[in-house]
Amino acid sequence: MATRNPRRRVTIADVASHAQVSTTAVSKVIRNATGVSAVTKSRIQASIAELGYRPQAAARGMRGRTFTIGLVLPHIRNLFFADILDGLSGQLDNTGYQAIMVQGGDTRKAERQAVDALLDRQVDGIINVAPLASKNRMEEVAKERPFVVLARHERSAAYDSVYDDDEAGAELVVRHLIELGHRRIAHITHQDNSIAQPADLLHIIRAETYKRIMHEHGLGGEIAIATTFYTEQGGYDGARELLARSPRPTAIFAGADQAAIGALAAVHEAGLRIPQDISIAGYDNTLLAALPNISLTSVDQDGFAMGRMAGRLLLERIEGRVSAARFSVAPKLITRRSTAPPPA
Template sequence: MPAPTPPRRVTIVDVARHAQVSTTAVSKVLRGAYGASPEMRAKVRRAIEELGYRPLAAARGLRGRTYTVGVMLPDIRNPFFPEVLDGITARLAATEYQVFLGTGCNGEAAEARVTEAMIDRGMDGLVLIAPVSSRGHLERVAAAVPTVVVGRHGRSDAYDTVVDDDVLGARLVVSHLVGLGHRRIAHIEHHDTDPTRVAEMPNSLRADGYRRAMREFGLVDDIVSTSYTHQGGYDGARELLARVEVPTAIFAGADIVAMGVLQALDEAGLSVPHHISLAGYDNTAFAALSPISLTSVDQAGRQIGDNAARLLLERVEDRGKGTEQVKLEPGLVVRRSTGVPAG
């Protein structure tokens, strides 16, 4: 028995016939171009829905846009980044744009592969979340396609940026812990030696904010350098617990780091905040879970994503506009993981 003939793909000609309009009219509606009346747009949209017409992305790209946005995440395991993504998708929900994800794996080579693949596929714009690539690479990407960078504090004439005031966020944590009576406050940071990233990345600015706040209160800083991962938090806490004088409070540079700290404390038979107070950064969804109840800095991930998508849409419409940096002010959400020092 011969194989059944696959159904023919619906074309713009089919839509025009069904709506009883010209193919030019259908094209105008698809492109959102001037010259199509509300009545014509309604007829064409109805025909598209009834026929199940899907325009080829490649063909749309040849006409100027693919209505796709690429979002690069550094690590899909960090629960903060999906909150930024939620803000991006919510802003784009009322548009024709669809979001495609790629992971940079916290490495320059992987980031280059992801961004180049997105550019090669004709995406209309990119949102790069906490990229570790050099300024030169980011500016080459932005020269090829409208780009918004999230989490890099340096300004550029090539791309827009959205950041949190990480120095202030760190100070909020230290001030809170000092107010509870803590004097031995340790910080677990993400280790980096690249001069540009040290000047621009959130982890470096949080560590700098911690140092400044500790000096302001007349205290000695105590920093352990690992990574912004669960394992990094676990290793950092193990190092701190091995000391003769253990800190009474730990400021983890990210909530995912705090989860590793909690594991290490539990294995050591210590509880939070009875033995050691713990604060994180990001105010992710699990920080509010009752068994965890983590004091954490809220940097409004959804608001960051919303601003990033807004800036990208504006950049797509006007490549010549001046670049903009949006800096959001964080707040501290106090929960049960912090309390007065033991003893």
């Protein structure tokens, strides 16, 4: 019985012959290097598209680059991470680079395995979102590959950082609730096994800012914090804990939209109305927050801009920049129907 021969893979030599140029010229276009005229580059790109040529990652790795970037996310359930990925993809457009996304998980061991897998696959650089690893571990990785950390506040000469001004963001939402007239304002915060100084972790910064603003307004005695997780279940559990207090809070500030969604479910389950009986505010301004049936007041930290900047900084590192760079996003409050003055 005759067997079908697999289609022969198009080679760089095939592209060169089709475009009537040297293989060196084709290689330069693939690497986005200089030394090829615009006309020739356009002809080569047309040949690549017509022939369906795809460079082999392993071969490119042996020549020094694979034109791949690793993106480590804690998980893929949070819509805010989708905004980061969209921004990164926009930055990588027309650069020849592709992002490889892996899930770091909930433990340092799982995260380390994810990062090691990317290193083993010879990615040209890594972006780690909300890492659990210690600063020393991240600096070790940065010695092997260009490295950008997103959503941690510590300084390092070995890698770049992109982060939100979490103190300013938390202050915006707590002051908003106080200005509406609320006094019994509660907070849902996060817990994890990050190895870092507390002042460098976003959930600690948001919780400490909440407490500071409450004290500044003479509301220290009303401080109520539920420590759970920035997940729907965490928000649900945290809200149930807070609603059981007597008197119950008239407003809840959840440190992430994902937790706020869970809090909304707990409030509805308790037979309470939003915002007539209790106000809910989140953080991240994800797409869900803007849905008319949710209409969640939230802090916008522009995940798209963060992902885009992380990609830009990583490409600069890949191209040879060695000095450390830091980029902070200025948050803004987006008010919607989930917050209103407290009941009389």
